Amino acid sequence: MALEQQLRVPGPTPLPQRVVRSASRPMINHRGPEFAELMSEVCSGLKTVLRTDNDVLLFPASGTGGMESAIVNLLSPGERALFLSVGSFGDRWVEMANIYGVDAVKLRAPSGEAIDPEDVERILAENPEIEKVFVTHNETSTGVTNDIPAIASVVKGRGKLLAVDSVSGASCIPLETDALGIDVVVTGSQKGWMAPPGLAMVAVSPAAYAAAEKAKLPRVYFDYHRERKFQANNQTYTTPPVSVMYAVQEGLRMILEEGVENVWARHARVGAMIRAGVEAAGLRLFAAAAHRSDTVTPIHNPAGTPEELSQLTGLLRTRYGLVLAGGQGDLKGRIFRIGHLGFIDEGAVYAILASLELALSERGLLSRVGLMVPAAQAAARGAAAPAETAGVR
Amino acid sequence: MALEQQLRVPGPTPLPQRVVRSASRPMINHRGPEFAELMSEVCSGLKTVLRTDNDVLLFPASGTGGMESAIVNLLSPGERALFLSVGSFGDRWVEMANIYGVDAVKLRAPSGEAIDPEDVERILAENPEIEKVFVTHNETSTGVTNDIPAIASVVKGRGKLLAVDSVSGASCIPLETDALGIDVVVTGSQKGWMAPPGLAMVAVSPAAYAAAEKAKLPRVYFDYHRERKFQANNQTYTTPPVSVMYAVQEGLRMILEEGVENVWARHARVGAMIRAGVEAAGLRLFAAAAHRSDTVTPIHNPAGTPEELSQLTGLLRTRYGLVLAGGQGDLKGRIFRIGHLGFIDEGAVYAILASLELALSERGLLSRVGLMVPAAQAAARGAAAPAETAGVR
Numbered sequence: 001m002a003l004e005q006q007l008r009v010p011g012p013t014p015l016p017q018r019v020v021r022s023a024s025r026p027m028i029n030h031r032g033p034e035f036a037e038l039m040s041e042v043c044s045g046l047k048t049v050l051r052t053d054n055d056v057l058l059f060p061a062s063g064t065g066g067m068e069s070a071i072v073n074l075l076s077p078g079e080r081a082l083f084l085s086v087g088s089f090g091d092r093w094v095e096m097a098n099i100y101g102v103d104a105v106k107l108r109a110p111s112g113e114a115i116d117p118e119d120v121e122r123i124l125a126e127n128p129e130i131e132k133v134f135v136t137h138n139e140t141s142t143g144v145t146n147d148i149p150a151i152a153s154v155v156k157g158r159g160k161l162l163a164v165d166s167v168s169g170a171s172c173i174p175l176e177t178d179a180l181g182i183d184v185v186v187t188g189s190q191k192g193w194m195a196p197p198g199l200a201m202v203a204v205s206p207a208a209y210a211a212a213e214k215a216k217l218p219r220v221y222f223d224y225h226r227e228r229k230f231q232a233n234n235q236t237y238t239t240p241p242v243s244v245m246y247a248v249q250e251g252l253r254m255i256l257e258e259g260v261e262n263v264w265a266r267h268a269r270v271g272a273m274i275r276a277g278v279e280a281a282g283l284r285l286f287a288a289a290a291h292r293s294d295t296v297t298p299i300h301n302p303a304g305t306p307e308e309l310s311q312l313t314g315l316l317r318t319r320y321g322l323v324l325a326g327g328q329g330d331l332k333g334r335i336f337r338i339g340h341l342g343f344i345d346e347g348a349v350y351a352i353l354a355s356l357e358l359a360l361s362e363r364g365l366l367s368r369v370g371l372m373v374p375a376a377q378a379a380a381r382g383a384a385a386p387a388e389t390a391g392v393r
Numbered sequence: 394m395a396l397e398q399q400l401r402v403p404g405p406t407p408l409p410q411r412v413v414r415s416a417s418r419p420m421i422n423h424r425g426p427e428f429a430e431l432m433s434e435v436c437s438g439l440k441t442v443l444r445t446d447n448d449v450l451l452f453p454a455s456g457t458g459g460m461e462s463a464i465v466n467l468l469s470p471g472e473r474a475l476f477l478s479v480g481s482f483g484d485r486w487v488e489m490a491n492i493y494g495v496d497a498v499k500l501r502a503p504s505g506e507a508i509d510p511e512d513v514e515r516i517l518a519e520n521p522e523i524e525k526v527f528v529t530h531n532e533t534s535t536g537v538t539n540d541i542p543a544i545a546s547v548v549k550g551r552g553k554l555l556a557v558d559s560v561s562g563a564s565c566i567p568l569e570t571d572a573l574g575i576d577v578v579v580t581g582s583q584k585g586w587m588a589p590p591g592l593a594m595v596a597v598s599p600a601a602y603a604a605a606e607k608a609k610l611p612r613v614y615f616d617y618h619r620e621r622k623f624q625a626n627n628q629t630y631t632t633p634p635v636s637v638m639y640a641v642q643e644g645l646r647m648i649l650e651e652g653v654e655n656v657w658a659r660h661a662r663v664g665a666m667i668r669a670g671v672e673a674a675g676l677r678l679f680a681a682a683a684h685r686s687d688t689v690t691p692i693h694n695p696a697g698t699p700e701e702l703s704q705l706t707g708l709l710r711t712r713y714g715l716v717l718a719g720g721q722g723d724l725k726g727r728i729f730r731i732g733h734l735g736f737i738d739e740g741a742v743y744a745i746l747a748s749l750e751l752a753l754s755e756r757g758l759l760s761r762v763g764l765m766v767p768a769a770q771a772a773a774r775g776a777a778a779p780a781e782t783a784g785v786r
Contacts, residue, residue, distance in 0.1 A: 004419065012420045012635060023636065024413050026397065027405045027589060029716050060455045060591055061614070064631035068614045096613045190632060196420060198453055198591040198634030218610075220489045221454070221461045238457035239583060241591030241634060242405060243416065323422050 002321020008352055009325040010140045010296035011168055012190035012197055013342030015247070019194050022250035023243045030242060036234035042245055043231070045252035049260055050170060050185055052177035052203050057227045059200040060241045063167035063188030066200030067093055069222035070163045070184045074132050074208065076216035077101035082123055082133045084115045084151065088141035088328045089165060093134055100217055105130065111142050111331065112298075114291035117150040124158050132161040132211070138169030141328045143287040143298040143337065145173060152180040161211055167191055171255060172267040172295045172341045183208040192263075192295070194254065194342040195247035199240075204228075251342075267294040270340050270349055273376040277353040278338075280375030281366055286335050295341035298327070302365050306333025312363050320355035346380055395714020401745055402718040403533045403689035404561055405583035405590055406735030408640070412587055415643035416636045423635060429627035435638055436624070438645035442653055443563060443578055445570035445596050450620045452593040453634045456560035456581030459593030460486055462615035463556045463577045467525050467601065469609035470494035475516055475526045477508045477544065481534035481721045482558060486527055493610055498523065504535050504724065505691075507684035510543040517551050525554040525604070531562030534721045536680040536691040536730065538566060545573040554604055560584055564648060565660040565688045565734045576601040585656075585688070587647065587735040588640035592633075597621075644735075660687040663733050663742055666769040670746035671731075673768030674759055679728050688734035691720070695758050699726025705756050713748035739773055 007014045015023075028034045039058075046056040059065055071093070075081055080103040083094045090108070097104040107123060109115050115135065124130060133155045138145045148164060155162045163184035166175055170185060171192035177185050183205040190197035204212075204224050212224045220226070221238065230237045255263050271294030275285060278299055286298035303309045309326070313336055316322040327335040338352060353372040360366040400407045408416075421427045432451075439449040452458055464486070468474055473496040476487045483501070490497040500516060502508050508528065517523060526548045531538045541557060548555045556577035559568055563578060564585035570578050576598040583590035597605075597617050605617045613619070614631065623630045648656050664687030668678060671692055679691035696702040702719070706729055709715040720728040731745060746765040753759040 005421070007420055007422060009422045009424075012423065012632070015420050020417050024417050027400055027408050027583075028398070029400060029402045029718070030405065030590075031402075031718070032710075032716060060453065060458065062453045062631040062633070065453065065614050099613050100611045188632070190420075190635075196634065196636035197423075197632045198637055218493045220492050221458050221615075238455040239405070239581070239590045240455070241589065241637065243589035243636065243640075244591055244634065247636075317425075323425060325422070325424070 005321045005323055006348070006351065007323050008339050009323060010337055010339035010341065011188070013192070013194055015196065016194055016251070016254065016343050018254060019247045019250045023196065023247035025246055027242060030240055031235060035242070038245055038249060039234040039236070042249050042252065045249070045256060046201055049252065049255055050175065050177045050203050051179065052185070054177065054203045054205045055228060055231060057202045057204055057224060057231060058236055058240060058245070059202065059222060059227070060198065060238060061200040062197055063186065063191070063200055064092065065222065066167065066186035066188060066202050067165055068096055069200070069202055069224070070134065070186060071096050071100055071102065072217040072219035072222055073212040073224045074161060074163060074184070074215050075100065075102050078103055080105060080127060080130050082107065082120070082127070082130050084120065084133065084135040084146070085109070086114060086136055086142055086144045086146060087111060087139035089139055089167070090136040093165065109144070112144060112286050113288045114144050115146050115151060117147065117154050120151055120154045124154070124160065130160065132163065134163045135165070137164050137166035137175060138173055138293050138295055140168045140296055141331065143293045143296045144291045145169065145293045146291070148175065149180055152182060156181040161207060168295055168341060171263060174264050177203055189244050189248050192342045193248050194251035196244050198244035199248055266345070267341065269380060270294065270344050270346065271297070273346065273349045273379040274338055274340055274352070276379035277349070277372040277376040280371045281357060281360060296337055296339050298331070298335045298337045301334050301336065302360065303363065308363070309333060309336060312359060312365070315363065316355060316359045320359060322352060322355045349376055398714045398716055399741070399744065400716050401732050402716060403730055403732035403734065404581070406585070406587055408589065409587055409647065409736050411647060412640045412643045416589065416640035418639055420635060423633055424628060428635070431638055431642060432627040432629070435642050435645065438642070438649060439594055442645065442648055443568065443570045443596050444572065445578070447570065447596045447598045448621060448624060450595045450597055450617060450624060451629055451633060451638070452595065452615060452620070453591065453631060454593040455590055456579060456584070456593055457485065458615065459560065459579035459581060459595050460558055461489055462593070462595055462617070463527065463579055464489050464493055464495065465610040465612035465615055466605040466617045467554060467556060467577070467608050468493065468495050471496055473498060473520060473523050475500065475513070475520070475523050477513065477526065477528040477539070478502070479507055479529055479535055479537045479539060480504060480532035482532055482560070483529040486558060502537070505537060505679050506681045507537050507539050508544060510540065510547050513544055513547045517547065517553065523553065525556065527556045528558070530557050530559035530568060531566055531686050531688055533561045533689055534724065536686045536689045537684045538562065538686045539684070541568065542573055545575060549574040554600060561688055561734060564656065567657050570596055582637050582641050585735045586641050587644035589637055591637035592641055659738070660734065662773060663687065663737050663739065664690070666739065666742045666772040667731055667733055667746070669772035670742070670765040670769040673764045674750060674753060689730055689732050691724070691728045691730045694727050694729065695753065696756065701756070702726060702729060705729070705752060705758070708756065709748060709752045713752060715745060715748045742769055
């Protein structure tokens with residue numbers, strides 16, 4: 001029995017008590033001095049974590065809203081642009097671009113694999129008219145992390161604009177916005193920032209602002225230049241989600257107290273622990289070995305049919321209080337996913353793995369219990385995982 | 394000295410403790426069964442309060458986002474449409490429409506006055522190609538409430554679509570969505586719903602859905618048909634602002650426990666009390682007598698210069714903990730505004746008026762103290778206000 005549900009989907013993240021308390025502060029006037037202080041601290045913290053001196057614009061929106069902002073501010077109808085997709089959220093960006101009349105060239109890696117920067121190089125060479133490239137940093141649906149430094153090197157080497165969807169990556173996985181010359185970074189409050197959903201945060205470079213001046217797609221709500229003018233006075237164009245911003249403020253304080261590199265290292269350690277534990281049970285990881293995400297781990301369905309997988313995750317939810325995610329789109333029924341981003345530590349990993357192992361055993365999918373946590377412990381110590389595995393039937 | 398700041402701007406509303414506690418519940422999976430229950434209750438409650446059987450779609454956005462949704466779902470580039478504006482937010486709708494390439498016909502009432510339905514009748518007769526009319530229910534910037542039943546009668550009498558911005562009106566002021574045949578109603582969580590900002594709620598009629606099928610403006614994030622498909626399964630297209638939805642759920646419970654008509658009556662009573670108190674001090678109300686809002690009361694600057702007004706509201710904020718709003722746009726420095734919507738009762742009104750009266754006196758703007766609260770008390774009893782007034786210098 002679990003006293004409290006353990007939410008381990010790839011976002012929303014569970015909320016630290018500090019964040020909950022902070023988000024519960026009384027409402028304030030979003031045109032007053034208290035809000036200006038809040039806004040200033042949030043924007044400053046976001047710049048620090050995103051490693052950028054660019055503006056970080058705030059929109060009352062989900063991450064998808066942030067993604068739409070990049071389309072409508074950077075592009076014009078009929079313009080050819082390159083989209084690098086490794087899963088559902090990359091596909092969503094392309095779908096948006098198509099609806100907005102963009103001539104979207106889509107490079108789609110097979111599910112579970114990453115973008116090959118050489119393909120990007122080739123496509124840009126073949127399509128010199130392409131001026132803007134859109135790529136997913138960390139794909140929530142497939143658990144793939146793209147090699148952004150290598151992709152940025154190709155894209156920026158040719159002087160193109162680069163927009164990165166890092167909704168589920170930023171603050172958890174290294175992303176050196178300015179050092180890599182990334183022009184737009186989109187992220188969302190409910191992921192590594194340890195806050196509830198409702199705030200899209202978008203870092204915008206001077207080159208992106210310049211592109212927005214020429215881009216012809218219509219926009220008001222998500223307009224970068226409009227928002228920039230208000231942000232210069234520590235306000236927002238439209239009423240901001242104040243309580244979510246309180247939460248982001250406190251999440252940022254926690255991140256900065258821990259240290260950005262330490263947060264990255266914690267996610268790398270947690271990711272390695274989850275993968276070691278899962279593999280010790282003989283479960284098969286979905287993402288290709290070199291590109292596995294440190295924030296979400298998709299696992300092949302160990303249960304046979306989609307119905308049996310559903311019974312496994314249902315059992316985890318009802319008996320163990322552990323909420324995992326299923327597959328999205330054509331991966332529904334084929335994988336399940338463990339989210340491990342934001343408010344996650346080693347103790348949480350042990351609880352996840354031990355519960356998963358018991359549920360697997362109870363569903364008759366595991367011949368031996370007691371290997372997953374030791375494997376994770378070994379990974380936490382930086383040691384190799386024990387050789388023996390339980391073997392899924 | 395105030396132990397806690399009293400936020401009396403026309404939104405965000407202060408938050409009841411019940412709402413704060415509800416919003417602080419642990420995060421849940423927005424694709425899971427707990428969220429489906431939350432979504433179902435919220436949508437059902439919204440329908441009850443908005444007096445409609447239409448879908449009420451939820452978007453992670455401010456009220457402005459909801460306003461943009463009506464533009465992009467109902468209209469096509471070059472289409473002529475009628476916008477009835479009585480202030481800044483009505484003007485904002487027109488500005489949006491212009492940016493989206495709509496041929497917006499704007500009927501603007503002088504600031505402080507309401508739309509004359511006969512003007513609407515005339516414009517529609519002169520422009521038979523106009524199929525959609527956009528109107529503000531309650532204009533936050535001027536404190537004017539339009540006569541929606543009369544306007545709806547004209548617009549629906551001609552078989553046109555009617556979209557109503559009721560961001561600061563709905564749940565506080567009567568709005569009979571279905572009885573009046575209103576096709577789109579836009580509202581926002583931070584107003585009468587007693588929740589933090591972050592959720593736009595949009596009631597959409599079958600005729601509005603049909604219009605959306607033909608409308609050519611591009612949209613993804615705010616697309617009604619896309620959202621409708623997800624809502625049919627008690628989900629949302631994009632990650633919803635879960636904590637704000639918890640808050641709206643609890644705010645709705647409070648509204649339904651009190652009774653919708655009782656909430657309307659409370660706002661009418663509170664509005665009358667505020668106006669009686671303000672006039673007893675000899676202050677001048679900005680909005681025309683027949684159309685004064687029961688959620689926000691703008692008052693002519695009693696202090697002379699904009700700087701002196703700023704000193705008055707600054708004194709209220711720092712010494713009395715009372716946060717009021719200034720004027721917007723060309724009304725900046727000319728008026729100040731008391732918000733009284735959502736979490737507001739008679740006791741709060743007395744505190745507002747007593748503090749305001751002392752501050753006016755302290756700034757040398759009032760010859761006599763002690764008239765404002767008795768006038769409000771009389772209004773609360775339904776009696777006529779005392780005849781004598783203090784007289785502003």
